[in-house]
Amino acid sequence: MGAPLLRLDSVSKPSLGLHGVSLAIPMGATTVLLGAAGSGRTGVLRLLAGLASPDTGRLLLDGAPFDRPPPGWRGAGLWQPLGTPGRLRTVEQVVTAPVLGLPPRERAAHVARALTAFGLDGQEAQRVDRLGELPQRRLALARAIAPLPSLLLLDEPFAGLDQALRERLALELRAVLREAGMTAVLATREREEALLLAAHLAVLEDGQVAQEGTPQQLYDEPASAAVAALTGECNRLPGTVLALEEAECQVRLDCGPELWTRRGDVAGPGSRCVVAVRPERVAVAAMRAEEMGEGALPAALRDIIFRGDHWRLELELGRGGSLIAKRPAGSRVPRPGGPAAVAWDPYAGFAFRVFR
CATH class of the missing domain: 2.40.50.140 (Nucleic acid-binding proteins)
Structure with a gap:
């Protein structure tokens, strides 16, 4: 596991349900935030996405304030569901949208890489509204990774899928993130999903980090009854x-x-x-x-x-x-x-x- 890329140092934001969160997010690995509704998972993602600022505490990026990114920082990419296709009617249009500011050759490379990663190459002209549920989820993930953000943020990306499809898509995402060496933070309330995806697992409870470490560490050495219950039967x-x-x-x-x-x-x-x-x-x-x-x-x-x-x-x-x-x-x-x-x-x- 890489060195910490980001640190949350005693971060509080009561309006987001956060009360003194301290967390180290390793570079080049997937950190999963596991917790029940109201635990603060989404609040952490909103801070990392730059959609809110902490009331107290600090966010540090490579040891410097989060609002002063280092050279080469490509920003945080926030995964979002596709929603209504609107004017972006084809697969290619959806994945191209977040990289329109790039030069044409570089833009085409980003789009091709993202589509291939999720098995959508050859379907560029396919209408989005004619895709099945699983291909639409793959397309939303391809759109999120197309810009190759320095930090990928995902909030319940498999919500609403049945268990078999959740596991299938989670395995695909795991392979893509590992191959790309991407730093990602994913929030979920599903323990199987968390154990499958996490290189680094943090259990949140009442707006604080109850315990963090590898999935095996939290499973074998839970710090509390709540952590034990969240990480397995x-x-x-x-x-x-x-x-x-x-x-x-x-x-x-x-x-x-x-x-x-x-x-x-x-x-x-x-x-x-x-x-x-x-x-x-x-x-x-x-x-x-x-x-x-x-x-x-x-x-x-x-x-x-x-x-x-x-x-x-x-x-x-x-x-x-x-x-x-x-x-x-x-x-x-x-x-x-x-x-x-x-x-x-x-x-x-x-x-x-x-x-x-």
């Missing part, structure tokens, strides 16, 4: 902190069992918490907990669902606790109603403060 077992010991803590789950787990952002003994653990980290065995070994917890398998590449196991933990486990397809699993025990590595779970 996660069991959340409510309980009470009993004791703290360096990087670990002891928790009594509301459903009865006591366990040791990694210490997240929990407060001291007596405080309420949730223990978060990914379903694929939960081992399940058809035996009593005592037979499974130290750290195993008694459970009852209520249902098992075949999902193609894995089994999804729905278990009752202790007295009324609910737990999901995932096992690879082809693996042996207990039968519903029979004896079962569950276990996971203490470092695979985290005790976090309760969040809404």
Whole structure:
């Protein structure tokens, strides 16, 4: 990953829902802003696009104020949906529009490069209103990259597409951005999209960056229950902190069992918490907990669902606790109603403060 191209240093803009955002955007990589509605994703993009200025804090570009770009800076390009074609009726006209100020030979090269990147070469004369949904999305992306901006900004570019088309187009965009070595910032609320596209992932919550790093870092080492939930499916077992010991803590789950787990952002003994653990980290065995070994917890398998590449196991933990486990397809699993025990590595779970 490249050195930071842009830095947001304690940036606040309450009218955009931003309250002290600090974020480093690496050069030549895709940064994804992941968060729920109202988290501040779009506000960050508006600042980077120059459509608003921070009330407090600084935006730095290559270490200098954002409003003093260095030589060779080609500006920020903001992706926008096609909307109504209007007078730009052909594919070529749409992609040519943002590069009209270039000399003819350079302009033609930019247009050809953008169309080829998204598989639209040979369709230059095609009317936009006769394109299907997926080609229209490709065309909007081709228009955005045609000027080769120094910074490409995309706000929910796949919104409204079904899951299969979202993933297909996201993979195409990933390949294009990597080949071009372009710096991009994309805002989304979809975790699968974020994990697929991001070289650098930032989770936003309440107008602040809750955590940033690689997708794997945030998935494996979430800083809070909110980050854990946003980055992937996660069991959340409510309980009470009993004791703290360096990087670990002891928790009594509301459903009865006591366990040791990694210490997240929990407060001291007596405080309420949730223990978060990914379903694929939960081992399940058809035996009593005592037979499974130290750290195993008694459970009852209520249902098992075949999902193609894995089994999804729905278990009752202790007295009324609910737990999901995932096992690879082809693996042996207990039968519903029979004896079962569950276990996971203490470092695979985290005790976090309760969040809404």
